[in-house]
Amino acid sequence: MARRSRFSTQTLSVLAALQAEPAAWQHGYLIAKETGLQSGTLYPVLIRLSERGLLEARWEDEQPAGRPRRHLYRLTPDGLAQATAALTEAAPRRQRAPAAATRRPAVEKT
Amino acid sequence: MTALLARVLAGLLGRCGGLLGPGRRDWVQAMLTEANEIPDGSARLAWLGGGLWLVVRELLPRTIRVLAFIAAAAGVLWIVWPGSPSDSAVPVNRLEVPVILLLLAGLPVVVRRSFGPVRDNWLPRAVRVVGYAIVLALIAGKSVMARDGSKLGAYFHQSWALETVVLLAITGYIAAILILTSQRVRLTRSSLQIGIGVGAVWAGVLYASAPLGEDLEAPSIKWWFLAALALPLATGFIAARVSSRDTQPMGLAPTRQGCLTAVWAAGSAAMLLAALTSVTIALFPHSVPLQTPAPPAILQNGTVIPPNLRHEYWVELSVGQADLTAYLVLLLAPLFGSGLGALGAGLARRSRRSDERDGGGPQRQPSPAPSSARS
Numbered sequence: 001m002a003r004r005s006r007f008s009t010q011t012l013s014v015l016a017a018l019q020a021e022p023a024a025w026q027h028g029y030l031i032a033k034e035t036g037l038q039s040g041t042l043y044p045v046l047i048r049l050s051e052r053g054l055l056e057a058r059w060e061d062e063q064p065a066g067r068p069r070r071h072l073y074r075l076t077p078d079g080l081a082q083a084t085a086a087l088t089e090a091a092p093r094r095q096r097a098p099a100a101a102t103r104r105p106a107v108e109k110t
Numbered sequence: 111m112t113a114l115l116a117r118v119l120a121g122l123l124g125r126c127g128g129l130l131g132p133g134r135r136d137w138v139q140a141m142l143t144e145a146n147e148i149p150d151g152s153a154r155l156a157w158l159g160g161g162l163w164l165v166v167r168e169l170l171p172r173t174i175r176v177l178a179f180i181a182a183a184a185g186v187l188w189i190v191w192p193g194s195p196s197d198s199a200v201p202v203n204r205l206e207v208p209v210i211l212l213l214l215a216g217l218p219v220v221v222r223r224s225f226g227p228v229r230d231n232w233l234p235r236a237v238r239v240v241g242y243a244i245v246l247a248l249i250a251g252k253s254v255m256a257r258d259g260s261k262l263g264a265y266f267h268q269s270w271a272l273e274t275v276v277l278l279a280i281t282g283y284i285a286a287i288l289i290l291t292s293q294r295v296r297l298t299r300s301s302l303q304i305g306i307g308v309g310a311v312w313a314g315v316l317y318a319s320a321p322l323g324e325d326l327e328a329p330s331i332k333w334w335f336l337a338a339l340a341l342p343l344a345t346g347f348i349a350a351r352v353s354s355r356d357t358q359p360m361g362l363a364p365t366r367q368g369c370l371t372a373v374w375a376a377g378s379a380a381m382l383l384a385a386l387t388s389v390t391i392a393l394f395p396h397s398v399p400l401q402t403p404a405p406p407a408i409l410q411n412g413t414v415i416p417p418n419l420r421h422e423y424w425v426e427l428s429v430g431q432a433d434l435t436a437y438l439v440l441l442l443a444p445l446f447g448s449g450l451g452a453l454g455a456g457l458a459r460r461s462r463r464s465d466e467r468d469g470g471g472p473q474r475q476p477s478p479a480p481s482s483a484r485s
Contacts, residue, residue, distance in 0.1 A: 029144040032157075039141055040160025044167075047137055051230070057136070067147065071140030 007086050010037055014045045015083035018055070018075045025058070025072035046073060054079030112151055119158035120145060126165045134168060175239075182246050183211045190253040198266045199256035199430075202273055210249050210280055214242060217284050226293035233302055234291035241287035241378075244385045245280065251388030252276075252433070258395045259430020262423055265415060266430065279441050283381055286444075290374060296362050301349050301371040308345045309378030312337060316379070317386045322398050323432035331435070338439070341379070342447045346372035346454025354462060365455040372451020373444055380443035384436040391432050401428045 007015065017034040018026065032042050049055035056076050060069040075083055120142060127138030141161040148154040190207045193200035228234050260266040290297050316324075316334060324331060350368030362370070391398055404424055408414050415423050 027144065028140055029147050029157075032144075038160045039144070039157045040163040043137055043141060043161070043164050047134070059136075068143045070143060071136065 007090075008045075010035070010041055011045050011049070012086060012090055013037065014042065014049070015075070015079075016087055018073065019080065019083045019087065022075055022080050025074050027070040027072055031073070049079065054082055112155060116145070116150065116154050116158060119155065119162060123158055123161045123165065126162065126169065130165065130168055138165060179215070179242065182243070183214070186211065186246050186250045189250050190257075193257050194261065196264070197257055197260050198264075198268050199253070199260040202268045202270075203253040203257060206273060206277060207249055207253055209277065210245070213281055213284055214245065217281075218288055221285065221288040221292060225289050225295060228291055229293050231299070233299060237291050237302065237306065238287060241284075241381075244381055245284060245287075247389055248381065248385035249280070251385060251390075251392045254392035255388050255395070255433060256430060258392065259426045259428075259432075261426055262419060265409070265413060265419075265423055266426070275441065276437060282444070283377060283440075286373075286377060290370065295370075297370055297374070298353050298362075298367060300352050301367050302374070304345060304349050304352065305371045305374030306378060308341060308375040309382065312341050312375070312379035313382035313386065316383050321387065321390050322394070323387050323391060324435045325401075334435070334439070338376075338443070338446050339450060342372040342376050342450035343454040343457075345375040345447075346451030347458045348454075349451075350455035350458035351462065354458070365452070365459055368455025368458055369448060369451040372454060373447035376443040376447030376451075380436075380440045384433070384440045387433050387436045391429060395429045398425075398429050398432045400424055401431065 013035040014031060014037070017031050028039070028042060028046065031037075031046075032039065035042065037045070046055060046057075050057055050073075054076055055073055056079075057071060057073050059071055063069055123138060123142060127135055127142075130138065138161065141157070141164075145154055145157050145161070148157050186207060190203050193203070228238060256268075260268070289295055290302075316337065319330060319333070320328075324334060346368040348368075349371035350364045353362075353367035353371075354364035401424070404420075405415075405427055407417075407420060
């Protein structure tokens with residue numbers, strides 16, 4: 001019997017988006033565009049990952065011209081390891097059910 | 111129109127986000143910031159709507175808990191407040207119950223500052239809710255029982271010293287519920303479960319043996335004391351053994367886990383027993399057996415009970431004192447629990463060491479978790 005991943009499909013899609021560029025700091029709207037998730041789904045996922053120590057968050061250091069400072073996110077080393085493991089484990093399922101989590105051009109970006 | 115609606119939603123999100131804890135406000139602020147980058151129209155409305163939904167989901171459980179507590183507190187006051195001015199328990203109740211309700215409302219804030227918020231798990235949250243319900247039932251039952259047992263107020267004098275001790279004990283119990291379920295006291299899930307299970311069974315058995323309170327002179331009282339000695343010892347032993355096998359990272363050594371679990375078991379049993387007995391007596395005061403022997407017609411302070419009031423005095427004295435043993439257990443249980451729990455946990459550590467020397471016992475996985483490194 002196949003073992004169920006400890007992450008939901010939505011969380012896996014967020015992890016995939018963040019794992020695609022692990023060193024880069026990404027903002028919420030960008031992740032939302034890559035995953036196709038709405039803010040009401042995306043932010044609870046980000047909050048949960050942050051509380052588990054898998055995600056680090058910070059505000060942009062300097063005030064950019066013409067727009068407010070962004071809240072930025074990237075995976076912690078532990079988060080990256082867990083994301084890699086979970087995505088590898090979930091890969092066959094994600095290939096079988098692509099509609100659930102493949103509205104993400106960014107994942108293929110790598 | 112959409113732009114106006116978006117402004118309204120953004121304003122609402124900003125205001126409601128301010129009601130969240132400091133750890134959550136940044137996330138709401140982030141959503142508001144991102145909203146400015148989304149093209150005006152339905153996409154921005156959906157984004158802000160999602161943010162509002164997140165805030166509502168965060169606030170809803172807290173709002174429900176606060177409203178439920180206010181309703182329960184109002185219910186307790188409604189039960190406790192009435193009473194004849196001649197009843198000597200009425201002024202005590204009218205002072206003591208609001209103080210306990212204020213403590214129930216204020217202590218979470220104090221404990222949160224020192225020990226952090228409740229652990230992010232359903233069990234510690236459920237323990238807090240059930241613990242508060244038991245304390246509310248206890249004070250309602252105790253107050254009604256005291257009122258029914260002091261109607262002849264002139265012949266009953268409330269001991270303020272005793273009431274203060276009970277008030278302090280109840281305060282300690284409320285603080286213990288909050289502290290042991292907080293984030294900084296890493297009582298493991300299994301320790302919480304063992305404590306609750308043992309406490310509930312212990313209280314259930316003792317309550318079933320004497321639902322209207324046990325007389326200190328009764329022959330069965332020896333079983334109560336035997337249980338008071340054996341159960342914390344066994345709980346401390348079992349909890350220390352179980353938590354030593356726990357590979358989850360935690361902040362407390364197995365011996366301390368065992369000791370705290372025994373305190374937890376003894377305390378929850380005592381509080382549950384006192385609440386059940388008080389409520390039963392408050393609901394069925396006429397079923398309480400009369401004390402034997404009958405009280406004397408002349409009290410120790412020289413007051414004479416008129417013949418026409420002697421039976422009523424006897425009934426009220428019996429009702430008012432029926433729960434004394436349960437309150438004695440309430441005061442002593444944490445002491446028994448800590449002492450005997452520490453002894454049980456110490457025995458568990460010794461037996462584990464001898465298991466390891468003999469090469470038997472549980473084979474511990476090599477793990478960097480602090481629980482296995484510490485023993």
